[in-house]
Amino acid sequence: MRIFPYALGAAALGFAAFWLLTRPAPSDPAVFAVLTGDVTAGEQVFYAGGCASCHAAPGAEGDAKLILAGGQAFATDFGTFYAPNISTNMDNGIGAWTVADLGRALKTGTSPDGRHYYPAFPYTSYARMTDQDVVDLYAYMTTLPADPTPSRAHEVGFPFNIRRGLGLWKLLYLNDDPVLTNADTPELERGRYLVEALGHCAECHTPRGALGGLDTAAWMTGAPTADGKGKVPAITPGALGWSAGDIAYYLETGFTPDFDSAGGHMADVVTNMANLPSEDRDAIAAYLLALE
Amino acid sequence: MGLKTWIACAALGATVVTGAGVAVAQDGKAAENAVKVRKAQMQIYAYNLGVLGAMAKGQLPYDAETATNAANSLAAASGMRIPGAWLPGTDSESFEGSRALPAIWENGDDVRAKAVALWEASTDLSDAAGMGLDEMKAAFGPVGGACGACHKAYRAPAN
Structure with missing residues (x-):
């Protein structure tokens, strides 16, 4: 019986450690506030980054590739991921995002509401982006059309559906x-x-x-x-x-x-x-x- | 749609996707031959593209006659009607060594349109190939686009 409080304590400590270690990265608006975005430069970042390859609707060609409605499926060992809508739609896209939100997403894989993204979104690469490129990309993306298609939920089983666990994954694999x-x-x-x-x-x-x-x-x-x-x-x-x-x-x-x-x-x-x-x-x- | 395109549509449509109108028994040999002949057709494309591409890349001096011959061969090969080449059951999921995705047999209209696009682009290249290096290069780009459009949608990764 005496061991019980210790076990409970250890569990609480373990949980606290997990919670601490898996904290999503904070937002950092100050970094981006001092920079000015350039639409033309942002278009080059957009192509170099290949955003539309995953975020355009399945089968989109030509100008339709600039409508970032999402929906393409990516089947992996961990589940099936669906590229979300990142068009300028305010409700179902990312039209309401600030430039700091975009920077945090790209460079730390964290959503504006502080949740970890799955690394199907290649933020382990984008982590190396310059802040200027983030700001330019933001400027360009705000010129793209809005699409109301809601993002589709990923199909991911336990334990990978616990996003908090991605914090540990990031400790191992996310760096610039x-x-x-x-x-x-x-x-x-x-x-x-x-x-x-x-x-x-x-x-x-x-x-x-x-x-x-x-x-x-x-x-x-x-x-x-x-x-x-x-x-x-x-x-x-x-x-x-x-x-x-x-x-x-x-x-x-x-x-x-x-x-x-x-x-x-x-x-x-x-x-x-x-x-x-x-x-x-x-x-x-x-x-x-x-x-x- | 011009008459030329229409004829090409009809010709390609008959062979691409359905493989219909051919009394090829669907046994192992017919399937093997179908995959073989498709690859051979792609080899003819690649060979002639190689001649034109070497000129475009500056590895081979431009020669109007050679360029025209290569472009004509390419156009002829891309308009070729090969019975049974797209036999059902020879997709990448069903036949070892095939990289033709099953979607080819599900999206007939789109595949046909892409085949016609290649034929049109290579016919344009035929017309332009003898007119000078810049003209040939300008007409070469759309051919690459047509290759890529079909491979993007319908070719499985190598194994």
Whole structure:
């Protein structure tokens, strides 16, 4: 009987520790308040970040890709996630968000009401975004159309449906450390930013551990697709064997050096990358060739 | 819709998706052949795109006759009517080695439209290929777009 109060105490302590450790990141409006957003620059961030690839309605093409109504399904080992509406609709989109809300979501994976987002939203990459890019992106996104489609709830079973647990996951996997540490030219630095932050290339091209965190030791060495039905190729220099020109041309046109053509999600990536200046595609190529 | 497009629609429509009008027994051999011939057709695309692409990338000097020949081959291949090539039961879920998603057989109209889009873009490329490097490059882009549009929706990732 005597042990009982101790056990209870330990449990309470454990719970308190869990609660403390899994606290969502606070909002930080001051950081963004001093910056001014640029719509044109924000459009480039939007394409480099690939926002529409996931948040446009399923099957949307052309201008319809700018209606960020959500609804695409992402089947994973942890459940099926549905991309939410991030259009400017006030009730069902994110039209009511402040720039600080967007920054907190992108860089810490936390919603305006203080809940953890699932990492199907690649905030582990966006964590490396500059504050200026957040502000520019915000400026651009406010120019996009509103859509009233309500976001669909994710289909996630126990224990993954306890969002608070994601706080522990974030302690393990969420940081803004660069992976390529020796980016010693402006081009490599830009390439690193495009690949590791905005482009979130590693989210598909790098394998994940049992808990779903990226294995940075196996950076860009290829991985199973999220639904487990196929493989995402390795894009390290050794595996790919492409020149810088080949990589840049692929990102612009979708054509591999042997003139196969990109499919699946990568076709969306190519559409986005084709909207960037050619220097950006060259920078991505330089980065990929600097790996290993 | 012009007459040219209409004919292409009719021709492609008959083979793409349904594989109908062909008395190919749906046994293992027919399925194997269907996947083989589809891949062969894609190889013909890739080969000719490679010639034009090498010129576009500056790896091969532009030559009007070579470019025109490659573009004509591409246009011919993309308008080709191959009986039984899209045999039902040869999708990526049913047939080992196939990367053709089952959705192809569910979205006939869309697949047909995408096939016609490729044929139209490659016909335009045929017209432009001999007119100069810049003209050829300008017409090359939409062909890539047509390839990507179909692969995005209907090709499974490699295994």
